[in-house]
Amino acid sequence: MISVWAPVAVAVEIEWSGDGAPVAREAMSRDDDGWWHWDGDPAAYQTFDYAFVLDGAEPSLPDPRSAWQPHGVHSPSRFFDASRFVWSDQQWRGTRCGAGVLGGLVYELHVGTFTPEGTLDAAIERLDALVAIGVDLVELMPLAAFPGDWGWGYDGVALYAVHDRYGGPAALQRFVDAAHARGIGVCLDLVHNHLGPSGNYLSRFGPYFTDTHHTPWGSAVNLDAPGADGVRSFLVDQVLRWFRDFHVDALRLDAVHELADDSPHHLLAELSDATATLATELGRPLDLIAESDLNDVTMVEPTALGGRGMTAQWADDVHHALHVVLSGESQGYYADFAGGGEREEAGPLAVLAKVFTRGFLHDGSFSSFRGALWGRAVDVDTFDARRLLAYLQTHDQVGNRALGDRLHATLSPGRHAIGAALVLLGPFTPMLFMGEEWAAATPWQFFTSFDDLALGEAVSRGRREEFGSHGWSVDEVPDPQAVSTRDASVLDWSEPGREPHAHMLSWYAACSALRHRLLPIGSPLRLADVLVSFDEAARWVVVSHHGLAIAANLADHPQTVPVPDGAVPLLRWADHGSELRGISGEGLVLDPDDCAVLRLTP
Structure with missing residues (x-):
């Protein structure tokens, strides 16, 4: 059976083709909850492609819950039976003796630039290098299908699918199984706060968006307006599916502060409760990691106490404090982290001290970048610092620079080593961005490959204008749509074997080994200590x-x-x-x- 939620449609038809036969079109039947069903058996075919026609309107549309878009996000979906994969991880109970993400070493990885091939299968061949530096959890940047071959993934439009250029859904199963065989967990980065501008057909099917709230991307995802129950089910089911059918261990939820939800039970709390129930059923830890701009540990407090129930959250204040201390940069949002002025912290080291002992710089204090009081103080006597992820670099902090230059490109090796030691051996859960462990000489730039040429040109023009206003010339700013921009961002795997990269790699491995030995992963690390x-x-x-x-x-x-x-x-x-x-x-x-x-x- 194939089903689709389309509560406002009067008639829905399915167009399908099994094993390359001519396309057939059949009417679907509706139930009382706005779901439409087709009673055929797609599993009877080796390949089964299908799409939906709503109220007779052409063209037909891909399935909002499609697992696979082998011909792109504008084309028919392909049925994928996740149960066909033969797993070898039956004994897997989580990284290092059944522990979850807290205190382990997280490694942020972009599949499309981790290797020249840019596939999940090619990434498997490099997993042993991550074992060697003590990585506990690989965080894959978004895999949701998007237009074109290459992109960061934050313009995904098929949220249940694995981008075909990366290998599709079966390749993700192979990757997770291979990672588990090496003792490494897998985290997926999910984007629920918006969809990309091209190939987003959700609004044709139902009230997936609402003008009740607005976000930087336009109308908000509908979490609390009429019809929200179906939208929330769409997101909750997606989360549980990655855990259940793909055996992933954690999910990173992008920019959760943009999930506008005034309902009595916030979506994040609902996701947390559903995840906890499934973790009990599966007998292994399942973690949710929030990217939040709110500087509020309500995000990681239990849902029973009114919190959102996340396991951990990204800690940009830690990054900003380290960045300013190491680099001396103090423009934009880095200004407050340089200290001085009207701040009680006299300089960048004083700011660093506050962040390492109190979790946030902005904990109810004034943020000059936001022009408002921001954040909430942390109870340092009870708060476990491991619930904050600390990092020197991330995809955002590197890729959103004009040239995509990495932090260590402007630091002495010693400065880089200092930052690495403070992250890897600090009280927080450490995270690395791929390549930083050997001081990769390659940049990591902003790139897209939109097949809509007008959209692609608009993105390129916007990038040039943004950085042109900050003094960069047009010729200096890489064109996001150019294939060369993606290619320049691919890691050079010959670097770790030669100096000076090998020396930095051994430092990261040594610091990581000390963390594993001196900071037992199951032990809380109080900020008060x-x-x-x-x-x-x-x-x-x-x-x-x-x-x-x-x-x-x-x-x-x-x-x-x-x-x-x-x-x-x-x-x-x-x-x-x-x-x-x-x-x-x-x-x-x-x-x-x-x-x-x-x-x-x-």
Whole structure:
């Protein structure tokens, strides 16, 4: 049987073709809930393509719940039977002894540029490299089908489908099974707050959007207006399907602050409750990770206490504080993170100290970028810092720069190593963006391949105008629609085997190994137990928590950095690969842009 929700349609027909036979058209029957059904058996065919005709209007439309769009998002859907895959992960109970995402090492990966082939099958061949640096969870950027071959994935329009250029749905099953065989979990990035501008046919089927609320992309997804029950079911069913049929371990939910929902039971809480029920049924942890701009840990508080029930949320404040300390940039939203002015924090190290000990910079304080008071204070005595994901780089923070230049492109290797140590060995759940572990020389730029030429030109023109207003010339800004822009963003896998990339890769692996050894994944890491000492003028900082410390010298000259009494040095950037230096009575002597990891004695 094939079904489709189209509550406002008077008549729905299915156009179908089994194993390449001529296309047939048949009427579908309606039930009382606005669902239309066809009683044929698509599983009886090797290939079964189909589309829907609503009230006789042409052209026919793909299935809103299509799993596979082998001919593009404007063409008929292809039936996919997820139960046909033979899994080898029957004993899988989650990464490292059944633990979920909290405290593990997350690795953000874009399938289309992770390898030259840009497929899930090609990505499987590189999973062992992630095992070598201790990755616990691979976060795949959005796979939902979108127009053209290449893009970031945030313009997806077939939310149940896996982009065919990446290999389609069967390739995702193969990838997850291969990752589990290596002890790595898999997270998918889902976009529920909007759909892309080309190939979005949902509004033809039902009240998927509403003008009750508006978002940066236009009318909001309908979560609380008439007809919202069917839309919410569409999203909840999609979430559970990835867990159940594709064995994924976690889902990252994009920009949840743009999910406008005034209903008594917020969609995120509904997703959390449904996910928890399924986790019990499957006998393994299932996690939801929110990208939220609200600076409010209500997002990760239990639904029974009025929270949204997410496992964790991205922590942009941690990124911004680290970025300013390491790079010195202070424009735009980085301005507050430089400290000074009317802020109580006197400089960037003071800001870093606040973020590492209180979770957010903006916790009810004024945000100059937003022009408003922002966020809510965290109860540091009870809050587990692992519920915040910390990172030096993400697809957003790299790709939304004019040239897509990575943070380490403008830093000394030592500065990069300091940032890596603070992320990998800090109290938060660490996340890497693909390639940063070896200081990839390739940029990661904004690229699209819209098959609508007018739309593609509008995107290219908008990109040029945006950065032109900031002083870039037209010729400097990569054209998103050019194939060369995607190609320039593909990782060069020859780099990890040669210097200086190999040296940075070994540093990341060493820091990751220490985290696994010193910070047991099942143990909460309270914010109240994080201490930060620093000297803004001398440019040194020490972050201590839960039995370890990271000491860093950000000055351009050697200096002695005071460290806790009885600290034992374990790893140091300047000595990496050779014998570690000891600690004098006054502290640890660190070279310029040098850092060390120390074990604290009880």
